[in-house]
Amino acid sequence: MNLKKVFLILFIFIISTLGIFIYIYYPNKYIKYTNLEEGYTLKYPSHMEIHNSLGHVKTIISNENMKIEIYYDNFKNTHSSPLAYMNYSNKFLENNKDHIRELQKTTYVNGKKIHLLKWKRNKLPNVENDKNYYVSAEILKNKYEVYTILIKSSNPLKNTSDYMNIIRTFKIINKNEKINNVYNTPSFENPKEPLNKETMLFLKEYFLENNNLKWGIYEHTAPEDFHFLKTLEKKLDYSFKFLVKYQSFTSGSFPTKEMINAHNNNRHVLLTLQTIHLDHKDNSSVMYDILKGKYDDFFNSYAKDIKGFKHPVIFRLNNEMNGDWCFYSSYYYSKDPDIFKEVWKYVYRIFQSNKVDNVLWVWNPHDISFPDFKWNHYLNYYPGDEYVHIVGLTGYNTGTYYEGEKWRDFNDIYIPMYNDYMKYFNKPFMITEFGSNSVGGNKEKWVNEMFSSIQKFKNIKIAIWWNGIDWDSNMNPARVYRLDENENIIQIFKDGLKDYK
Numbered sequence: 001m002n003l004k005k006v007f008l009i010l011f012i013f014i015i016s017t018l019g020i021f022i023y024i025y026y027p028n029k030y031i032k033y034t035n036l037e038e039g040y041t042l043k044y045p046s047h048m049e050i051h052n053s054l055g056h057v058k059t060i061i062s063n064e065n066m067k068i069e070i071y072y073d074n075f076k077n078t079h080s081s082p083l084a085y086m087n088y089s090n091k092f093l094e095n096n097k098d099h100i101r102e103l104q105k106t107t108y109v110n111g112k113k114i115h116l117l118k119w120k121r122n123k124l125p126n127v128e129n130d131k132n133y134y135v136s137a138e139i140l141k142n143k144y145e146v147y148t149i150l151i152k153s154s155n156p157l158k159n160t161s162d163y164m165n166i167i168r169t170f171k172i173i174n175k176n177e178k179i180n181n182v183y184n185t186p187s188f189e190n191p192k193e194p195l196n197k198e199t200m201l202f203l204k205e206y207f208l209e210n211n212n213l214k215w216g217i218y219e220h221t222a223p224e225d226f227h228f229l230k231t232l233e234k235k236l237d238y239s240f241k242f243l244v245k246y247q248s249f250t251s252g253s254f255p256t257k258e259m260i261n262a263h264n265n266n267r268h269v270l271l272t273l274q275t276i277h278l279d280h281k282d283n284s285s286v287m288y289d290i291l292k293g294k295y296d297d298f299f300n301s302y303a304k305d306i307k308g309f310k311h312p313v314i315f316r317l318n319n320e321m322n323g324d325w326c327f328y329s330s331y332y333y334s335k336d337p338d339i340f341k342e343v344w345k346y347v348y349r350i351f352q353s354n355k356v357d358n359v360l361w362v363w364n365p366h367d368i369s370f371p372d373f374k375w376n377h378y379l380n381y382y383p384g385d386e387y388v389h390i391v392g393l394t395g396y397n398t399g400t401y402y403e404g405e406k407w408r409d410f411n412d413i414y415i416p417m418y419n420d421y422m423k424y425f426n427k428p429f430m431i432t433e434f435g436s437n438s439v440g441g442n443k444e445k446w447v448n449e450m451f452s453s454i455q456k457f458k459n460i461k462i463a464i465w466w467n468g469i470d471w472d473s474n475m476n477p478a479r480v481y482r483l484d485e486n487e488n489i490i491q492i493f494k495d496g497l498k499d500y501k
């Protein structure tokens with residue numbers, strides 16, 4: 001063996017040991033990519049670029065007209081399986097008015113069973129170079145592990161070779177378990193639209209320069225009416241500075257009267273707009289319809305009314321998007337979180353065009369993704385630093401009323417979530433809504449732990465308790481989140497809130 005070969009072998013061994021991804025150029029204009037952490041190799045066209053900023057979630061290979069996403073899921077020690085994954089991931093095809101299935105079959109590549117699916121949807125005119133032609137290959141490794149290659153193209157994939165030349169190169173290799181996750185180094189870039197003076201001062205006071213946690217509450221009667229809330233606050237000897245208001249397309253318009261009422265009572269509102277209909281209309285096409293311009297009148301009117309309000313609005317668009325209970329989740333839209341991001345940016349641009357200068361944008365996933373698949377990972381939904389002022393945290397102790405649920409202490413929820421978010425976002429945080437059920441454990445202990453722990457999370461600037469009840473289908477209380485559930489809970493809150501006056 002000559003000296004050059006020895007050095008080449010040594011070089012490959014060293015970078016493999018360090019966990020650096022390997023790229024080998026071939027004369028046939030394909031590049032070999034090796035992912036040692038997840039255990040596979042694949043060849044991709046040399047005119048495409050590879051992106052590993054979220055290497056523990058997905059690998060992206062892309063150019064202007066095509067995007068390849070590669071996911072790895074391991075369902076060992078979970079209630080799911082590769083078969084359940086394949087079935088559930090593709091339920092969006094039940095909406096056959098928007099999604100046209102072109103191919104579905106089982107085949108084998110390099111000795112591994114593959115579920116191959118090809119579909120398309122109509123072009124979205126308000127998405128630049130919309131990639132509306134899809135192929136997914138779900139590659140079964142064993143009874144626990146599955147890989148997914150998702151190909152999106154702006155041009156029709158007419159020839160099998162357009163996608164199979166890539167899929168056929170996929171090979172499973174031994175993993176290097178010592179590799180650390182790859183993630184973006186947090187940056188800080190505020191949205192570029194100017195804020196009016198009052199809103200800029202508000203952002204600084206409560207988020208950028210605030211070192212003392214502020215509390216808020218969701219109480220469904222406020223801010224329309226303050227009678228019940230003020231009675232509750234008198235018992236607690238505390239005035240909640242922040243409130244929550246939910247809206248949908250069914251709501252009709254910006255709630256000017258309620259926002260003015262909140263302002264006159266020295267309160268600020270987390271205004272949550274969910275782009276759905278609540279009057280039993282079909283919501284399966286709403287996100288596509290937004291990007292076709294069908295809701296432009298609504299958003300333009302909404303933006304003008306917000307600007308007319310003039311005072312700061314904490315604006316939360318489509319929260320908990322990584323939950324399949326939300327009709328704006330990618331579960332309904334080609335398992336493609338890019339649709340969510342495009343809608344976010346589209347609404348943002350409408351606000352810009354109306355010169356809205358009093359809105360702080362809050363991006364807010366749920367702490368657990370449902371389904372808990374890599375293509376539905378919460379980071380896939382992040383529209384980018386330039387479109388977000390504040391990152392919202394939401395994690396509930398749902399208790400054990402429903403089968404399969406488990407009691408989660410405050411620290412069980414918020415320590416891992418906070419630490420994870422701190423890795424990815426250099427933005428101020430707020431807990432936009434949270435609470436503890438009283439079914440299945442000791443709620444008093446939970447609340448005491450919350451008050452003793454929450455002050456340690458210095459980047460959380462505001463925490464909003466969701467003071468309500470989730471009812472089951474027979475209208476029995478399933479999840480009782482109320483802080484006025486009994487006198488003991490009220491007293492614990494009264495004592496805990498003394499430190500935050």
